[in-house]
Amino acid sequence: MKLSFQLDAGDASRTLSTDVHTFIVAGWAGRDRDAIEHHIEELALIGVPRPSAVPLYYRVADNQLSQSPRIQAVGPHSSGEVETLVFTVDGEMYVSLTSDHTDRKLEAHSVALSKQLCVKPVGTTAWRFADVAGHWDELVIRSYIEENGAEVLYQEGALSALRTPTDLIAGYLGGASVLPEGVAMSCGTVGAIGGIRPSTAFTMELFDPRSGRSLKHRYAVDVLPEVA
Numbered sequence: 001m002k003l004s005f006q007l008d009a010g011d012a013s014r015t016l017s018t019d020v021h022t023f024i025v026a027g028w029a030g031r032d033r034d035a036i037e038h039h040i041e042e043l044a045l046i047g048v049p050r051p052s053a054v055p056l057y058y059r060v061a062d063n064q065l066s067q068s069p070r071i072q073a074v075g076p077h078s079s080g081e082v083e084t085l086v087f088t089v090d091g092e093m094y095v096s097l098t099s100d101h102t103d104r105k106l107e108a109h110s111v112a113l114s115k116q117l118c119v120k121p122v123g124t125t126a127w128r129f130a131d132v133a134g135h136w137d138e139l140v141i142r143s144y145i146e147e148n149g150a151e152v153l154y155q156e157g158a159l160s161a162l163r164t165p166t167d168l169i170a171g172y173l174g175g176a177s178v179l180p181e182g183v184a185m186s187c188g189t190v191g192a193i194g195g196i197r198p199s200t201a202f203t204m205e206l207f208d209p210r211s212g213r214s215l216k217h218r219y220a221v222d223v224l225p226e227v228a
Helices: 034-046 111-118 129-138 164-175
Strands: 001-006 015-017 021-029 056-060 070-074 082-089 090-100 123-126 139-145 150-158 183-186 201-208 213-224
Touching: 001 090, 015 082, 015 123, 021 164, 056 111, 082 139, 082 164, 082 201, 090 129, 090 213, 123 129, 123 213, 129 164, 129 201, 164 183
Parallel strands: 001 123, 021 183, 070 213
Antiparallel strands: 001 015, 021 056, 082 090, 082 183, 090 123, 139 150, 139 201, 201 213
């Protein structure tokens, strides 16, 4: 899947292009075991079985990646999760945003299948990973949903709560800390404020408090009828 990003680093005219053939969703990626357990229990409330290992690496078909501002999902049971996305271009790693949009009804049957079923929205801007790696733990991910006509904060947390991308990459590759070209990985999420629930609009953000910069992406969800 071909993806393009505008590099937000003072040279915004530069466009990054990458052809992703392998997409990995790193699940259960928290550093704190209590926080992981909280997320497991949060999902258990909607019937999701416990993971077999933490972290757990899910493969999702690369054709599920989309930078469109609008996606489609069957039925009203899906919802987004903000995550950082890392990928490599010309030997250098970059960070952007993705939403691990997931069908929650199917998730109770199979987490892997529920992730595969839904399109994974991807942002259109990126930073050099090297520019933020030194203060990675200070970065904040957030998401917003629409409820009753208003935008509501849905997720918010510092990346200190999650394993670093280099740690997750090393766990997946068996030691290497930089992804090969054509491989992209989403790096975990934080809990939903008020519980997991669907919305037809989802806004995600990666905020750098040192520079005041943000990467943002918003997408809408068209709900298709679920027929038997």
